[in-house]
Amino acid sequence: MGEGELKLLGMWASPYVIRVRIVLNQKGLKYEYFEEDLTNKSELLLKCNPIHKKVPVLIHNDRPICESSVILQYIDEAWSESGPSVLPTDPYEHAMARFWAVYIDDKMRSTLLGILGATTEEAKAVKITEAMSMLELLEEAFKKCSKGKPFFGGDTIGFLDVTLGSSLTWFKTIENLSEQKLLDETKFPELVEWAERFLSADCAKEVMPEVQKIEEYITVLKARSAAAAVASSK
Amino acid sequence: MVPNSEVRLFGMWASPAVWRVEWALKMKGIEFEYIEEDVSDKSSSLLMYNPINKQVPVLVHNGKPIVESLVILEYIDETWNDKPILPVDSYERAKARFWATFVDVKCREAARKSFFGEGEERENGIENLEIQLKALDEELEGKKFFAGNSIGYTDLVVGWMAFWLGVAEEAGDFKAVNSSKFPFFTAWIENFLQDPLIKNNLPPRDKTVEFFRLFRQAGSCAKANVK
Numbered sequence: 001m002g003e004g005e006l007k008l009l010g011m012w013a014s015p016y017v018i019r020v021r022i023v024l025n026q027k028g029l030k031y032e033y034f035e036e037d038l039t040n041k042s043e044l045l046l047k048c049n050p051i052h053k054k055v056p057v058l059i060h061n062d063r064p065i066c067e068s069s070v071i072l073q074y075i076d077e078a079w080s081e082s083g084p085s086v087l088p089t090d091p092y093e094h095a096m097a098r099f100w101a102v103y104i105d106d107k108m109r110s111t112l113l114g115i116l117g118a119t120t121e122e123a124k125a126v127k128i129t130e131a132m133s134m135l136e137l138l139e140e141a142f143k144k145c146s147k148g149k150p151f152f153g154g155d156t157i158g159f160l161d162v163t164l165g166s167s168l169t170w171f172k173t174i175e176n177l178s179e180q181k182l183l184d185e186t187k188f189p190e191l192v193e194w195a196e197r198f199l200s201a202d203c204a205k206e207v208m209p210e211v212q213k214i215e216e217y218i219t220v221l222k223a224r225s226a227a228a229a230v231a232s233s234k
Numbered sequence: 235m236v237p238n239s240e241v242r243l244f245g246m247w248a249s250p251a252v253w254r255v256e257w258a259l260k261m262k263g264i265e266f267e268y269i270e271e272d273v274s275d276k277s278s279s280l281l282m283y284n285p286i287n288k289q290v291p292v293l294v295h296n297g298k299p300i301v302e303s304l305v306i307l308e309y310i311d312e313t314w315n316d317k318p319i320l321p322v323d324s325y326e327r328a329k330a331r332f333w334a335t336f337v338d339v340k341c342r343e344a345a346r347k348s349f350f351g352e353g354e355e356r357e358n359g360i361e362n363l364e365i366q367l368k369a370l371d372e373e374l375e376g377k378k379f380f381a382g383n384s385i386g387y388t389d390l391v392v393g394w395m396a397f398w399l400g401v402a403e404e405a406g407d408f409k410a411v412n413s414s415k416f417p418f419f420t421a422w423i424e425n426f427l428q429d430p431l432i433k434n435n436l437p438p439r440d441k442t443v444e445f446f447r448l449f450r451q452a453g454s455c456a457k458a459n460v461k
Contacts, residue, residue, distance in 0.1 A: 051336065051369055060325075063325055065325070065328045065332075066332055067331070067332055067335050069331075069335075070328050070331040070332050070335065071328075073327070073328070073331065074324055074325070074327070074328040077324040077327065078324045078325075091309050091312040091313045092295075092298055092300070092309070094308070094309070094312065095300045095305050095306075095308070095309040098302070098305045098308070099300070099301060099302050099305050102302055102305065103286065137286065
């Protein structure tokens with residue numbers, strides 16, 4: 001079923017793109033990667049994702065698939081014979097994985113960006129408390145989903161592993177910049193060990209960005225938004 | 235058929251997310267017990283089954299809870315896998331899921347701004363809704379339903395826009411749906427609401443409009459209190 005030409009439009013720092021690349025690697029799928037400049041989007045991106053104009057976009061035999069969670073499910077279904085399953089095959093475990101993925105995507109981005117963008121210590125403290133509550137829930141979720149195995153997905157990296165794992169570099173970067181340990185091994189021992197296993201996995205290693213590069217990128221983003229604020233106030 | 239199956243649905247009569255689960259259950263002919271929740275005074279059962287979001291809908295199948303309406307729909311389709319709701323082809327499934335995220339994230343946000351917002355925020359909401367309706371209208375060209383000749387997953391997930399968007403327009407005093415700008419979408423609304431599955435499975439319109447009117451007033455009061 002799953003044969004033919006694969007292209008991926010992406011951006012190196014985006015966790016949504018990273019998670020798709022990890023799964024493509026895990027499935028042993030070859031693809032042509034196109035790095036997008038999000039300040040100057042390509043014709044191909046605008047044609048393939050006219051509604052959102054966002055990455056990632058997977059193009060399979062010239063047909064585009066958009067939205068990272070939709071792409072991951074597509075890869076799982078179209079290449080069900082290649083490599084391990086991305087999503088659990090049991091419908092209930094599948095539902096659990098998708099629920100936690102929704103939770104992570106809802107909370108993670110706003111909490112991490114909230115810590116980064118907080119202008120007062122009080123505001124930062126509120127966001128840090130939010131992050132800690134989220135990690136507590138995820139520590140419990142890990143125990144339930146993994147059932148003693150190395151990953152949320154069991155023996156191999158799965159949907160929930162990549163959903164959470166793709167943000168690990170951002171996590172580390174924000175810990176450094178805010179001088180606040182979030183993934184604390186005394187509070188979240190299972191998650192910390194899981195993170196180490198995830199980051200050393202072959203399929204993840206080469207696509208996870210470096211902390212320093214993300215720090216530089218954050219500086220660029222802050223400068224850009226400051227410039228935009230100045231421009232719009234004139 | 236799933237033998238010895240106990241299915242319970244925790245819901246709230248006005249909630250579109252709850253109704254889409256009911257539509258799916260009825261489409262599949264699955265028997266279930268419905269429990270109406272008072273969302274201002276949530277039951278201990280609801281809080282036990284959904285401690286994280288504390289929201290409806292919650293589907294409980296043989297004692298195991300599933301939350302988030304889109305997750306519930308896929309669970310239902312996988313567990314009772316005769317009469318599939320989602321398309322069979324992987325690419326068509328990807329398109330259906332794409333539209334689900336589109337209406338549940340983008341359109342809902344625009345509708346929220348149009349309904350609760352004032353001034354520039356409201357205008358921005360309505361403008362975005364119109365762009366989104368155009369995209370949905372184009373998708374429907376040449377089709378009776380999103381899924382083709384009969385209702386499918388995409389119709390069920392966009393379904394809130396067939397009824398609740400009109401309710402929000404009336405209760406919130408704004409207009410986005412326009413039959414000359416969006417002829418296919420307007421025709422789809424008619425077809426969807428007339429379908430026997432949907433026609434007999436909607437909350438009473440007047441009561442829903444009134445509920446949303448009060449909901450909007452409460453929203454404005456809350457904003458005023460925050461200032």
